Amino acid sequence: MAVFRVGWLRRLFGDRGERAAARYLRRQGYRILARQARSRSGEIDLIALDQGTIVFVEVKTRTSHVKGHPAEAVDAAKQRQMTRAALAWLKRRKLLNHRGRFDIVAITWHPGSPPVIEHFKDAFQGTGQGQMYS
Incomplete structure (x- = not known):
């Protein structure tokens, strides 16, 4: 039972961070397109638009x-x-x-x-099969 509670609290804390x-990103002028975008390939915490570039954001809290x-x-x-x-x-x-x-x-x-927020733009390049280029 304790493990369930810890996992639940961790998700709640992560959601709060997201x-x-x-x-924060909205204040920087980004437009949020999606939150917790899930697919068979996994989840992306935030997807945003920054001056015509689609930004895939991983949030770690x-x-x-x-x-x-x-x-x-x-x-x-x-x-x-x-x-x-x-x-x-x-x-x-498409x-x-x-x-x-x-x-x-x-x-x-x-x-x-209050939270200390650090934003690392272009933190890494797409990797592996199907990598992305900007």
Whole structure:
């Protein structure tokens, strides 16, 4: 039972981080196209439009840097999964001719404090089969 509660709280905390990231991106002039876009290839936290470029955003929210910076959690396997999911999303909407990029929004949210939001534009290039080019 405790494992279920921890997983549920982790998802709730992650959702809160995604909402904060979406607000932050909107303030930067991005238009949010989708949240938690799921497909067989995986999930993309946020998909946004930034001056004609479709941006696939991975949001990582942590309470501290004890286990490393939140952005460090976007490893090669996660990058491959995001590339596949982004390609599937673009294909489904017949948008393969649009430029795309991958950003990371890292949020450190200490209890009782406002979140510290860091935005890493063009954090990585599409990787693996079906990689994307901008």
